[in-house]
Amino acid sequence: MKIAIAQLNYHIGNFEQNTTKIIATIGRAKAEGAELVVFTELSVTGYYPHDLLERKEFIEQSYSALDRIASHCKGIAAIVGGPSINPEPRGKKLFNSAFFMYDGAIQHVVNKSLLPTYDIFDEYRHFEPNRSFKVFDFGGKKIAITICEDLWDEQETQNEFGREKLYRLSPLKELSALNPDLVINISASPFSYNQENWRKNILIKNAIKYSLPILYVNQVGAQTELIFDGGSVFISKEGAILEELNYFEEDYRILDTETSVSNLQPESGTIEKIYRALVLGIRDYFTKMGFRTATLGLSGGIDSALVLVLAVEALGKENVRVLLMPSRYSSDHSVNDALQLARNLEVQYEIIPIQEMVASFEQSLSGIFTNLKNDVTEENIQARTRGILLMAISNKFGNILLNTTNKSECAVGYGTLYGDMNGGLSVLGDVYKTDIFRMANWINRDREIIPVNTILKPPSAELRPDQKDSDSLPDYDILDQILFNYIELNHSPEEIVARGFDELTVLRTVRMVNMNEYKRFQAPPILRISSKAFGFGRRMPLVAYYP
């Protein structure tokens, strides 16, 4: 069977744009002789609409978009994802559904059985799970439709009480009993660099286990924090990957299920994947919010340097302007490194020294602060003065402020709320400092884009004389490993110590993570590239006892 794979990027709630894109792709697939074109999970609404699903007008718009799309399915069939209303008098009022359209109408509705409700997923909040299974005939084949998590019935629990299974039901087991010829899975699986092979392995394992070919069609594009990476694949019943679509961009391909031969993407390294994910994350945030231009503060340090490189790649150098805001504690080399980078990347830059504004605050507060020693207060005034200046640029010129905090800092609270934690989007909030060094070196692989001095000098916030990050924090190579064990792997402090880390360092690190929930509560949305990012997917009580 000739099937068109439509790996597209959708805008949540933009029914007009999503529908137009889907209808155009149906037209193209038909013109190219496809019998069926497959779109992704909740394609008509965009994934994930969250509580927009509770709004009646949203569901009505979704149904009319689906009807409009179905009217174009003449001489070709399409599978389109969208919410459907549960006809039963009890249970959640919606299903997460795949609509099979043919002859100008919706012919079948297949509902999702396994509803991920962990990490960044909230599907049971809105959807009733499916409990009955069917396959149907099309083009001489029996087709079984599944939706994303439906193939993940072997998913292990997210906690550590044993390596057991999260779900009680196996949709593929139920469906295989109905003897399908082909399994189609429409998905919205977000990227995470430390689970990249897991997805393919699950698909291959299932194809072999049930001796069934699987067509997996995944969405691409970023939705606030989440970055969907595409990489749709067709897998033979022997478990061989025969087709693989592009990563981090829209793609479209006609597949012949009978004659397909191996057509795979080149392998790329983890750092390159993260880089491409972040570029897509920035670009889609701007495009989908209707913004064009960005600003950020360039300190001469590695974090802001990396954000600038990413922003220029995502938005174009003409759409990024930077501000250098040296204080009396800024070293000459910091200013020079920042200038060099701005020139290397040919972005507009301005310099505003902050000393006068800081002095004005200190003067105004001197009456109240009489006889009190300088402390973090004065450091924060500097960071917050910079925050005001950047937001003034943002307000005056409509440039969105990009936040430059990295995951290591964000974890331990090494940053100033309403100061350097400002921004519309956190670009690096899910990237550990050690990976930031790796990415900077990767960016410089052919020529020096980021000044080498920026990469080599010891990290410093430069908020007091001779300050270094290592004055207050463990070395990043140790810190990041402890954080990864605690956050991504969810290990207890005792387990981390048992893996060979110094006990006091572990306890101090864990304590810093826990005590700074209040700062992260007010952080910008963070582009997610790992299996456990700060934000929506990690819900810790702010008010709690953290020993």
Add this chain to the structure above:
Amino acid sequence: MKIAIAQLNYHIGNFEQNTTKIIATIGRAKAEGAELVVFTELSVTGYYPHDLLERKEFIEQSYSALDRIASHCKGIAAIVGGPSINPEPRGKKLFNSAFFMYDGAIQHVVNKSLLPTYDIFDEYRHFEPNRSFKVFDFGGKKIAITICEDLWDEQETQNEFGREKLYRLSPLKELSALNPDLVINISASPFSYNQENWRKNILIKNAIKYSLPILYVNQVGAQTELIFDGGSVFISKEGAILEELNYFEEDYRILDTETSVSNLQPESGTIEKIYRALVLGIRDYFTKMGFRTATLGLSGGIDSALVLVLAVEALGKENVRVLLMPSRYSSDHSVNDALQLARNLEVQYEIIPIQEMVASFEQSLSGIFTNLKNDVTEENIQARTRGILLMAISNKFGNILLNTTNKSECAVGYGTLYGDMNGGLSVLGDVYKTDIFRMANWINRDREIIPVNTILKPPSAELRPDQKDSDSLPDYDILDQILFNYIELNHSPEEIVARGFDELTVLRTVRMVNMNEYKRFQAPPILRISSKAFGFGRRMPLVAYYP
């Protein structure tokens, strides 16, 4: 049967404190001749621990606390809430359970069947639902234990596709078939002023329907945003409320199920309830975070006036200090009204005019802003300068900054991010402006605490000459009704217009709400007093198409 009702306030994750409190109450109940003492849902951990439930060490601590508590149940039984591990190899790894303890050990574990996963509730994220039912004998009676939502099987769906039922199962129907003599329900039901009678009605309806007495024991105290109001009740099988415990404070009472007669709380008005809820919310935030003192900016306007009154009630006048930060646009009467209030409440105050710092910013930006008109940029610089000053006080003296934004402003984005939106806790972010006027008048019912001029003058941000809120916003009495229809009632713009509101005003208001998700994303936690507060219970996509 003599049952002690333990309506207590717990600290999430503070096993030592929660356990000590529970054991002390068991001792008291035993000394006073009770046969059984009933605690609330997840009492040993505090409700709601969120993703702490995914941490192995958290569950281990919880189990050892439960064992310690059980060892004190000699000559008395206790029902204590806590997570229990699901012994099955498939499904979520935890149940939300009630532990029945007697003879120094856990005798029965009853698991929750209906897991609320909507609004502020996330229970299916962590728990497997119970599917089997049992009653057991104690003290010559057959007892059926249920947990909170288990009695809410008639819950209607949260959306508007019809008035149907959220759950497929009715635990009370299953249990009543086992002929219990008494239903005990352990709960963690948060307060919301517009659902206050709903809870009692559900309990009464169930008691009558199944002809069973119901003892409902609810937790009290605030957990970040959520305010639990207590108000535990015992209801006869005829549906009469025989005992009712205090609201918004810990309470304890011995109930004789055979001889109990009507012992109810006095009715109080909605505004008074909201006031008590907010005071509890502030007090518990501070107590449980280990903070003692607060600060806020006093503008002479009604919002900051109200926050100050609430803070003084919650923390004591000696623990609150305020800052007056007049600009060149502040009217004399604003400064005088603020001073008068500070004096009326006898709190420490300081005055720092902001003009010099604002001028310093404008001077530093003048090169970049050459030939550009003044706009919201300059207004925001004022608000952000105040934000820096307040955070400097907070940093230097350890006073937590209270945010003074109200729900109407928060909804339409009438506020400055990193400026007046700063704070550790938003006190009024779920209180509409019209209710703020009502509460100010209620506070002044006996004498003028809040200067009358503060209440009577037209609301203004005073960020430019002669500015009034009504320049940019509909009148608050109209605005608040539209917002309530859109946010609390989830009505579509069309439905709101059909209720008699001006179409352009409705569309403009809805648009302002939708376009400001990005500001609310970075807002402080908001004390929740309504059925739909901004924050954790209202999850809207930030990047989406909002027409």
